[in-house]
Amino acid sequence: MTTFTERLWGVSRSKRSLVCVGLDPDPDLMAVPDVLEFNKAIIDATRDLVCAYKPNVAFYEALGRPGLDALAGTVAYAHSVAPDVIVLGDAKRGDIASTNKMYARALFEVWGFDATTVNGYCGGEALEPFFEYEDRGSFVLCRTSNPGATEIQDRELSEENPPVLYYQYIATRAREWNARDNVGLVAGATYPEDLGAVRARCPGMPMLVPGVGSQSGDLGASVRLGLDADAFNLLVSSSRGIIYASRDPKDFADAARKATGNLRDEINRILEQEGRHWSEN
Numbered sequence: 001m002t003t004f005t006e007r008l009w010g011v012s013r014s015k016r017s018l019v020c021v022g023l024d025p026d027p028d029l030m031a032v033p034d035v036l037e038f039n040k041a042i043i044d045a046t047r048d049l050v051c052a053y054k055p056n057v058a059f060y061e062a063l064g065r066p067g068l069d070a071l072a073g074t075v076a077y078a079h080s081v082a083p084d085v086i087v088l089g090d091a092k093r094g095d096i097a098s099t100n101k102m103y104a105r106a107l108f109e110v111w112g113f114d115a116t117t118v119n120g121y122c123g124g125e126a127l128e129p130f131f132e133y134e135d136r137g138s139f140v141l142c143r144t145s146n147p148g149a150t151e152i153q154d155r156e157l158s159e160e161n162p163p164v165l166y167y168q169y170i171a172t173r174a175r176e177w178n179a180r181d182n183v184g185l186v187a188g189a190t191y192p193e194d195l196g197a198v199r200a201r202c203p204g205m206p207m208l209v210p211g212v213g214s215q216s217g218d219l220g221a222s223v224r225l226g227l228d229a230d231a232f233n234l235l236v237s238s239s240r241g242i243i244y245a246s247r248d249p250k251d252f253a254d255a256a257r258k259a260t261g262n263l264r265d266e267i268n269r270i271l272e273q274e275g276r277h278w279s280e281n
Helices: 002-015 036-045 057-061 062-079 099-108 123-129 147-154 165-177 192-201 219-226 252-273
Strands: 017-024 052-057 086-093 115-118 137-143 182-188 207-209 235-237
Touching: 002 017, 002 086, 002 123, 017 036, 017 086, 036 062, 036 219, 052 057, 052 062, 052 235, 057 062, 057 086, 062 086, 062 115, 086 099, 099 115, 099 123, 115 123, 123 137, 123 165, 137 147, 137 165, 137 192, 147 165, 165 182, 165 192, 182 192, 192 207, 192 219, 192 235, 207 219, 219 235, 219 252
Parallel strands: 017 052, 017 235, 052 086, 086 115, 115 137, 137 182, 182 207, 207 235
Antiparallel strands: none
């Protein structure tokens, strides 16, 4: 059976793309009022340029039942017109195992996501219900992109020199949890050196890299430090910088395509500078 990590690498290679487009509908910013119409237009404009779409579940929940209907329609549409592209439900779920069993069932069976984001605070035993879906990916929050991440994630957990920090410990634990080749990590582009530290601890594992674009993450450093030794194993995520590249109903999809293509091209230039070539993989 093809593992989730192998599937992700397969679509990345076929599209020559590490771009993940975040589908985060904000009625105050959308060029058209209908969420599903908006998402369909973005998907149609970009599906040949991306390896993943990432709907952030909170944006749909905040819209009530109509938002949830739009989420279901978005996942179904992406699977129908771009069946090879990963649809990653950004839900950041995490609780005790009995609750996670229901979260995993909802995300993977009800919503039909190919992958999701999870919170490992309750430990690997609690996350096992996610990991048991062998063909689905679970990206563990590790080094998040927000400015306040250091408050918790930089806490020292040992007196070693240098000390082990909390986010580094999470990375090490995630590596141990990855028995089925379906566990990844979230490490933001706003902390590229820390992203590199995560990669050093977790070779062979996919990394979801938010924070590019509106959060001003360092794309070049993040790609260089996040690249894996063989398969690239990176998902570089941009949401607002792509889907709100234009707020004009006449050209928002075209603007999203242009922004997506520019990001893909810039990443591929960085790969070339690093001597990494799609044709050799």
